[in-house]
Amino acid sequence: MTHPHPDSPAVPPVPALALRGLAKRFGAKIAVDGINLDVPAGSFYGVVGPNGAGKTTTLSMATGLLRPDFGTAFIHGVDVWAKPLEAKKLMGILPDGVRLFDRLTGEQLVTYAGLLRGMDKEVVAQRVGELLEALDLGGDAGTLVVDYSAGMTKKIALASALIHAPRLLVLDEPFESVDPVSAANIRGILESYVASGGTVIVSSHVMDLVQRMCDHVAVVAAGRILAAGTVDELRGDASLEDRFVQLVGGGSRTEGLEWLRTF
Numbered sequence: 001m002t003h004p005h006p007d008s009p010a011v012p013p014v015p016a017l018a019l020r021g022l023a024k025r026f027g028a029k030i031a032v033d034g035i036n037l038d039v040p041a042g043s044f045y046g047v048v049g050p051n052g053a054g055k056t057t058t059l060s061m062a063t064g065l066l067r068p069d070f071g072t073a074f075i076h077g078v079d080v081w082a083k084p085l086e087a088k089k090l091m092g093i094l095p096d097g098v099r100l101f102d103r104l105t106g107e108q109l110v111t112y113a114g115l116l117r118g119m120d121k122e123v124v125a126q127r128v129g130e131l132l133e134a135l136d137l138g139g140d141a142g143t144l145v146v147d148y149s150a151g152m153t154k155k156i157a158l159a160s161a162l163i164h165a166p167r168l169l170v171l172d173e174p175f176e177s178v179d180p181v182s183a184a185n186i187r188g189i190l191e192s193y194v195a196s197g198g199t200v201i202v203s204s205h206v207m208d209l210v211q212r213m214c215d216h217v218a219v220v221a222a223g224r225i226l227a228a229g230t231v232d233e234l235r236g237d238a239s240l241e242d243r244f245v246q247l248v249g250g251g252s253r254t255e256g257l258e259w260l261r262t263f
């Protein structure tokens, strides 16, 4: 057996997610323009960017939901597009605008997600109960998902993404429509998941939340990564929100709306 020499460089750890040259075009629109990104294992990674920046398109390609025109993604070293089954076992996904089987009750939906993952029935039943309680959906376990509010729908989709205890969670706008108490709840669950070695990637428009919750952040605009690194590196002395506006440009554009002040 050979041992590495004490002075030899350490083997770089395999990122939880690695994107290489990802690109996607819809007709004439280049939605994602060659994105490279490493998300370290065990990080809480925020992806931020203005509307239409390409966040959802990037995360969909990274998780095997949308085929890239170019490039690929690796989940813990497994090529998502070459070995989709192996890669999908490693991740839980909360897609944006998710279509759920909403004629099932919340309990049935999460149970179905667990059984689909090939999990043991008893384990699924126990985890479903715990997840519904943790997300404050215990009282609505028997309600059809079609009758859930937007926030409840987000939470039941999140429970479905967590049931198989994936190594990587990719959550597109997980806090949208979710009330502050439930958001704090979800944050607590995600933080302890990261503390025990899991990796979370969230896309969000709420800079304050990303600044408080995430340890890394990538700023995406016009299909490219403008900056990526630790939250502290990126924000420097400013707030993440100020840095974001600086990077992305913009500011207040109210010219041409004079009529709005003529009532």
Ligand SMILES: Nc1ncnc2c1ncn2[C@@H]1O[C@H](COP(=O)(O)OP(=O)(O)OP(=O)(O)O)[C@@H](O)[C@H]1O
Binding pocket: 026, 029, 030, 031, 049, 050, 051, 052, 053, 054, 055, 056, 057, 058
């Ligand atoms: N299926 C599609 N067909 C055509 N264009 C699309 C499609 N999906 C996305 N786009 C375009 O690609 C660009 C990136 O969209 P995407 O949804 O990835 O942005 P986003 O950063 O997630 O935006 P938001 O913050 O508003 O959710 C946009 O210009 C959008 O109009």
